[in-house]
Amino acid sequence: MTNSSSPTGSRTSGAIAVRDLRCDYGPNTFRLEVDGFEVAAGERVALVGPSGCGKSTLVQALAGILAPRRGVVSVDGVELGALDERGRRRFRLTRLGLVFQDLELIDYLDGLDNVLLSRRLAPGGRVSNADRARARDLAGRLGIEHLLGRLPAELSGGERQRLAVCRALATEPSVCLADEPTGALDRVNADAVVDLLVDEVARLGTTLVMVTHDERVLDRFDRVVDGAAAFRGITEEPVR
Numbered sequence: 001m002t003n004s005s006s007p008t009g010s011r012t013s014g015a016i017a018v019r020d021l022r023c024d025y026g027p028n029t030f031r032l033e034v035d036g037f038e039v040a041a042g043e044r045v046a047l048v049g050p051s052g053c054g055k056s057t058l059v060q061a062l063a064g065i066l067a068p069r070r071g072v073v074s075v076d077g078v079e080l081g082a083l084d085e086r087g088r089r090r091f092r093l094t095r096l097g098l099v100f101q102d103l104e105l106i107d108y109l110d111g112l113d114n115v116l117l118s119r120r121l122a123p124g125g126r127v128s129n130a131d132r133a134r135a136r137d138l139a140g141r142l143g144i145e146h147l148l149g150r151l152p153a154e155l156s157g158g159e160r161q162r163l164a165v166c167r168a169l170a171t172e173p174s175v176c177l178a179d180e181p182t183g184a185l186d187r188v189n190a191d192a193v194v195d196l197l198v199d200e201v202a203r204l205g206t207t208l209v210m211v212t213h214d215e216r217v218l219d220r221f222d223r224v225v226d227g228a229a230a231f232r233g234i235t236e237e238p239v240r
């Protein structure tokens, strides 16, 4: 399967377009302002910038998890503001591959079931032998295939991070959003993760936005966007 077809059979674009975005975490908190941010279908973008500038906040908005106060967020041809919570959840499960900093692995599922989670939770969610084989193949490429029978609590931080990367790619998503997917990894494993992400998105035509502080990997991307220049992050201290 490539990203040219959605679960409903219509073509999907993989493109990302953000216009006039304003989002925050509540009154007197950090506010992110993005006048425009575009990623072409199949493009690989590294999102860099100083800690706290709003990279993760933007990724949360692109995933439809943080609802904007204002503006348009269109991902894979879908305007997220037009979907209700259920629709956004379905959209995430069927079209997106996500790696968040807090990984969000399910503690009572073993590694294999965590990798297959999006497939299982998606509408009609059946896991095929081909899905299992793909999950094992991805895990093998990150050196964790032998750990798929373990619970997340029985894995190291780096092993859990690699598991989360496998999960993001398991459904062959149209768009992959990866927030510091190599943050807990040594150089060799970090390179393996970037190799896997870049190879898989190239093969599938998947759009990739990856937040990273690792300058060594930037030449693997089509474009590097510096959040400090591309958008404004404003912290409003509460009045005491």
Ligand SMILES: Nc1ncnc2c1ncn2[C@@H]1O[C@H](COP(=O)(O)OP(=O)(O)OP(=O)(O)O)[C@@H](O)[C@H]1O
Pocket (backbone or CB within 6 Å): 025, 029, 030, 049, 050, 051, 052, 053, 054, 055, 056, 057, 058, 227, 233, 235
């Ligand atoms: N849930 C939250 N509630 C309130 N403020 C938050 C929340 N999450 C993040 N922030 C604040 O929003 C700002 C931007 O955070 P964000 O995580 O987007 O930055 P970042 O560029 O990804 O940083 P890093 O490189 O350190 O991961 C920070 O000042 C942070 O403290």
